[in-house]
Amino acid sequence: xxxxxxxxxxxxxxxxxxxxxxxxxxxxxxxxxxxxxxxxxxxxxxxxxxxxxxxxxxxxxxxxxxxxxxxxxxxxxxxxxxxxxxxxxxxxxxxxxxxxxxxxxxxxxxxxxxxxx
Amino acid sequence: xxxxxxxxxxxxxxxxxxxxxxxxxxxxxxxxxxxxxxxxxxxxxxxxxxxxxxxxxxxxxxxxxxxxxxxxxxxxxxxxxxxxxxxxxxxxxxxxxxxxxxxxxxxxxxxxx
Numbered sequence: 001x002x003x004x005x006x007x008x009x010x011x012x013x014x015x016x017x018x019x020x021x022x023x024x025x026x027x028x029x030x031x032x033x034x035x036x037x038x039x040x041x042x043x044x045x046x047x048x049x050x051x052x053x054x055x056x057x058x059x060x061x062x063x064x065x066x067x068x069x070x071x072x073x074x075x076x077x078x079x080x081x082x083x084x085x086x087x088x089x090x091x092x093x094x095x096x097x098x099x100x101x102x103x104x105x106x107x108x109x110x111x112x113x114x115x116x117x
Numbered sequence: 118x119x120x121x122x123x124x125x126x127x128x129x130x131x132x133x134x135x136x137x138x139x140x141x142x143x144x145x146x147x148x149x150x151x152x153x154x155x156x157x158x159x160x161x162x163x164x165x166x167x168x169x170x171x172x173x174x175x176x177x178x179x180x181x182x183x184x185x186x187x188x189x190x191x192x193x194x195x196x197x198x199x200x201x202x203x204x205x206x207x208x209x210x211x212x213x214x215x216x217x218x219x220x221x222x223x224x225x226x227x228x229x230x
Binding site: 004006032034041042043044046049091093095097105106108109110111113 | 126153158159160161162163166207216217218219220221222223225
């Protein structure tokens, strides 16, 4: 149980284009989803937190117009990188959280490798 | 705000030897503590977690960690390293009542045959 998927697993796009990454909770309803960014050989940096039906809460320094997050349902959140540039190349990981069981444990997706050329 | 310190980005251990990864945290409120493992190009898998109760926590793959409030530590250990333990390990903290995780910088574990 508690499986989170991401699609695509990797994507290459040209500079200036936009790319959408999907995060789905497959066997549970996620009250909250999180988006992280991970640079090579570094830790995860929280980008934003989203609750179903609400606007995402972005961490300081994260451009909300650059990284659009939509949490349309309790099983799907999307991250759109708009007007991508090479510096946006990174490993993006989502996680989903449920209040079932008391602790809001996060379940992580397998990540999406974005390369902007 | 909470934070996590993991020293030594790369840790080499011989197969069969003790694995010890250190994690110290700071938190203004009682913390929940986690250890995650990440294999190349994959997401994070939960190894173990401390919420309340018993301070010695056992996880998957033979790992365990002990919460020591007086030392603000949550070190991860495994008595005998296996080749399959080669991976990146992250310690994370979230304060009670909050589910925003703060991660340490991670330890890359290399197991030497």
